[in-house]
Structure formats: C-alpha cells, structure tokens
Amino acid sequence: MKTLLSILITIHGLIHLMGFFKAFELGSFPALTLPISRISGIWWLLAGLLFIAAVILRWVAPDYWWLPGTGAVLVSQVLIIQYWQDAKFGTVANVILLIASITGYAHHQLALKIQKERSQLLAVQERLSAPQIPDELPDPVKKWLKYTGIEDRQPVQTVYLTQQVRMKSKPGQSGWYQGNADQYFTLDPPAFHWAVEIALNPIISLSGRDQFSKGQGDMLIKAGSVIPIVSVSNIPKLNQASMQRYLAEIVWFPWAVRGPCISWTSVDDHTAQATMSYQGMTGSGTFTFSDQGEFKRFTAMRYKDVDDNAEPLEWIIDVLESKTMNGIRVPVKMSVSWRIDHELWTWLELEITGIHYDIGNQIL
Numbered sequence: 001m002k003t004l005l006s007i008l009i010t011i012h013g014l015i016h017l018m019g020f021f022k023a024f025e026l027g028s029f030p031a032l033t034l035p036i037s038r039i040s041g042i043w044w045l046l047a048g049l050l051f052i053a054a055v056i057l058r059w060v061a062p063d064y065w066w067l068p069g070t071g072a073v074l075v076s077q078v079l080i081i082q083y084w085q086d087a088k089f090g091t092v093a094n095v096i097l098l099i100a101s102i103t104g105y106a107h108h109q110l111a112l113k114i115q116k117e118r119s120q121l122l123a124v125q126e127r128l129s130a131p132q133i134p135d136e137l138p139d140p141v142k143k144w145l146k147y148t149g150i151e152d153r154q155p156v157q158t159v160y161l162t163q164q165v166r167m168k169s170k171p172g173q174s175g176w177y178q179g180n181a182d183q184y185f186t187l188d189p190p191a192f193h194w195a196v197e198i199a200l201n202p203i204i205s206l207s208g209r210d211q212f213s214k215g216q217g218d219m220l221i222k223a224g225s226v227i228p229i230v231s232v233s234n235i236p237k238l239n240q241a242s243m244q245r246y247l248a249e250i251v252w253f254p255w256a257v258r259g260p261c262i263s264w265t266s267v268d269d270h271t272a273q274a275t276m277s278y279q280g281m282t283g284s285g286t287f288t289f290s291d292q293g294e295f296k297r298f299t300a301m302r303y304k305d306v307d308d309n310a311e312p313l314e315w316i317i318d319v320l321e322s323k324t325m326n327g328i329r330v331p332v333k334m335s336v337s338w339r340i341d342h343e344l345w346t347w348l349e350l351e352i353t354g355i356h357y358d359i360g361n362q363i364l
Contacts, residue, residue: 001202005100006055009069012093013051016076019044019083032086040079047075063111066104073098107207107225114195114209115363118184121193121213122158122361138266140289141257147293148254148329155255156357159185166349167198171340176349179206185249187256189214190278192246210242215279217242236281237306243283247276248298248317251287252330252355294322295331304338314339325355 021027023041036044050072057065073094080087080094137145145151161183166176179198185191195209206229208221218233232238250256257264261278267286275284285300302315321333336348 002058004202005097006058008093009051009055009058009097012076012090012097013048013055013072015090016044016048016051016079019079019087020048032083034083034086036083040082043075043079047072047079050075062104063108066101066108069097069101069104073101103224103226106222110207110222110225114193117209117211117213118193118363119361121184121186121191121211122359122363124186124189136264137257138264138272140266140268140270140293141264141272141287143293144287144289144295145254145257145293149324150254150328153255153327155187155258156253157187158359159183159187159253159355159357160359161252161355162353164351164353165196165198168345168347171343171345177206181350185246185253187253187259190246190256190259190261190276192249210245212242212246215239215243215281232306235306237303237310239281240283241303241306243276243278243281244285244300244302244315247274247283247285248300251295251298252352253357254328294329295319316344320349325352326357328355328357330355 018027018029018032019036020041022029022032023036023038023044050068054065054069054072057068076090077094080090163181163183165179165181167179168176177198177200179196181194181196183192183194191211191213193209193211193213196207198206200206200223204224206221206223207225208219208230210219211217216234217238219230219238220228220233221230222228247262250262256262257274262274262276265273265275267273270290271286271288273284273286275282283300283302285298285302287295288297288299290296296319298317300315301312303310304313304315316337316339318335318337319331319333320335322329322331324330325332330352332352334350335346336350337344337346339345
C-alpha cells in the first residue's frame with residue numbers, strides 16, 4: 001500500500017508540472033486546451049513540488065508526510081476547479097490523497113498520544129531491592145528462576161520488547177492478520193504499555209494500544225488510526241483482565257516474582273498459582289513448568305469481554321519456543337487461546353524479536 005500510494009502521488013505530482021511547463025512555453029501539451037497564465041503556472045509548480053515532497057517524507061519521515069500532502073491537495077483542487085475542462089479527473093486522485101493525508105495525520109496524533117503515555121509510565125519507577133531467590137517461593141518457581149539465568153543479575157526496573165504478531169478476530173477465521181507490536185513494562189509500580197499495528201488488507205490497518213497503569217486497564221483500537229473500534233478504560237472487568245495479562249507476561253522479566261504485589265502457592269511439582277493484588281484489585285493465574293524448569297503454559301479464568309453479562313473464560317498461553325535473549329532465558333514464540341463453549345480458539349501467535357532491560361526513561 002505504501003508503494004502504491006507513493007506511485008500515485010508521484011504521477012499526480014508530475015502531471016501538475018505540465019501546467020507549469022505550458023505556462024512558460026517549455027513544451028507542447030495538446031491535452032491542455034485552456035490557456036495558463038504564468039502566475040497559475042507557478043501554482044501548478046508549487047502543487048507538484050508539494051506532492052514530490054510528500055512522497056519523499058512518506059519514506060524518510062512517515063509521521064510528517066501528510067503536511068505537504070494536505071497542502072498539495074488543497075492547492076491542486078483549487079487549480080483543478082479553475083481548469084475543470086482539462087483537469088477534472090485529477091479530483092479522483094485528490095480525494096484518495098486527502099483520505100490518505102487525514103489517515104496520516106490521525107496516525108501521527110495517535111503516535112504522539114502513545115509516546116506521551118509511555119513517557120508518563122516510565123517516569124514513575126522504583127527498584128526491586130532483593131536479588132536473591134526467596135526461600136518461600138514454590139519449588140517449581142525457584143527452579144524456573146534458576147533456569148532463566150537471573151540469579152547473578154541485578155533486578156531490572158524497565159523492559160522494552162518488540163514482537164511480530166499473527167491475529168484472528170473471530171472463531172472460524174481461516175487466515176491470519178499480520179502485524180508488529182512493541183511493549184514497555186515497569187516492575188514497580190507494575191505497568192505495561194503495548195502498541196500494535198495490524199494489516200487487515202492492503203488498504204486498511206488497525207492501530208492501537210493496550211495499557212495497564214495505576215491498577216487500571218485502558219484499551220484503544222482504531223481502524224486506519226481514525227475510526228474507533230474499541231475504546232474502553234477503567235472498568236473492573238478490564239482492570240482485572242489487564243492485571244492478569246501483566247501477571248502472565250512476567251515470564252519475560254522474571255525478577256517481578258519478587259515484587260510485593262505477587263504471592264505464590266504451590267500446586268504440584270510442575271505447577272504454581274500466582275495471585276497479584278494491586279490498587280484494590282486481585283487477579284490470579286497458574287504457571288506450568290517442565291522438569292528442567294522451563295515455563296511452558298499459563299492459564300487463568302479471565303474476562304474476554306467487559307459488558308455487564310460477560311463471564312470469565314479460560315485463557316491459555318502456550319510456549320512454542322524459548323531461547324536466551326540479552327542473557328536471560330525467555331519464551332520467544334507463544335500462542336494465546338480462549339476456551340469458548342468447550343472449544344479451544346487460538347486467536348494470537350507472537351514472536352519476540354528483541355528485548356532490552358533497564359532502559360530507564362528512554363523511549364526506544
């Protein structure tokens with residue numbers, strides 16, 4: 001889509017240069033039957049240059065291409081109205097480019113919102129103090145912590161990771177939507193901020209974020225960064241679901257098991273239940289480990305929806321692959337499923353492509 005739009009803008013911009021060339025008698029253009037003054041020719045040149053600038057920024061500074069793009073469309077359409085007989089079909093291209101520019105502006109505004117929220121999240125940090133593995137932890141959890149390799153590492157406070165994701169929106173969907181996401185965590189206070197962009201097709205994408213901060217969940221998903229699809233925040237069912245998501249994802253930063261918000265109960269030699277209590281909310285889940293101490297599965301009764309009639313469903317995370325990243329053994333490929341009417345529906349597969357610890361207040 002990015003390439004096709006760039007080609008359209010380029011062709012549209014070059015066509016505008018024809019008006020400049022005719023005005024200054026720099027060539028013969030039989031398709032342009034109306035006379036063009038030199039002043040109008042300068043405006044045709046300006047529109048063409050703005051379109052070309054938009055193409056360049058589309059690739060080198062994609063957050064800002066809409067600025068010259070919008071200006072180019074406005075100048076272009078005024079000229080098209082003046083020279084309607086020759087230029088009327090350019091309106092079709094301008095409508096397409098105006099929609100793209102509005103989407104680009106909305107995407108930029110969403111990116112600014114995400115950056116501001118992340119800066120606020122990273123600005124509030126404390127540091128876990130105890131590097132040792134507490135004796136009161138269940139044996140499977142202690143074995144897992146040794147397996148991860150954090151014994152000789154000082155606790156971290158912030159985490160940043162990048163993901164490739166494959167997602168389905170409903171049971172029965174055959175194909176997968178592809179996308180990319182990145183996520184920030186703080187350990188004390190416990191919080192996360194996840195941003196994602198999913199391509200639904202070559203034209204439409206979903207952009208949004210999911211966050212857990214100060215004990216509250218907040219989810220915002222928009223089509224084309226413009227049309228809200230999901231916008232919900234600080235509802236008890238969402239708050240608990242967000243807390244359980246944080247709890248499940250501590251497997252990427254195992255130091256969090258020492259945090260004051262999480263308590264553990266042994267179930268058997270391979271299983272332990274964790275309960276997180278924070279800001280008056282409680283959520284729990286069950287971790288399963290292999291004989292060697294590798295984390296293999298997380299399950300919880302979790303809310304999929306947050307309406308009044310919603311009931312918790314079994315939420316299952318399975319590990320497909322683990323490896324050492326940045327010195328810590330973590331799961332890097334996982335599948336996420338819901339059990340709906342006794343049927344298992346896998347709606348998400350993700351792969352960790354990068355992970356960074358102790359980034360401080362830095363937005364990567």
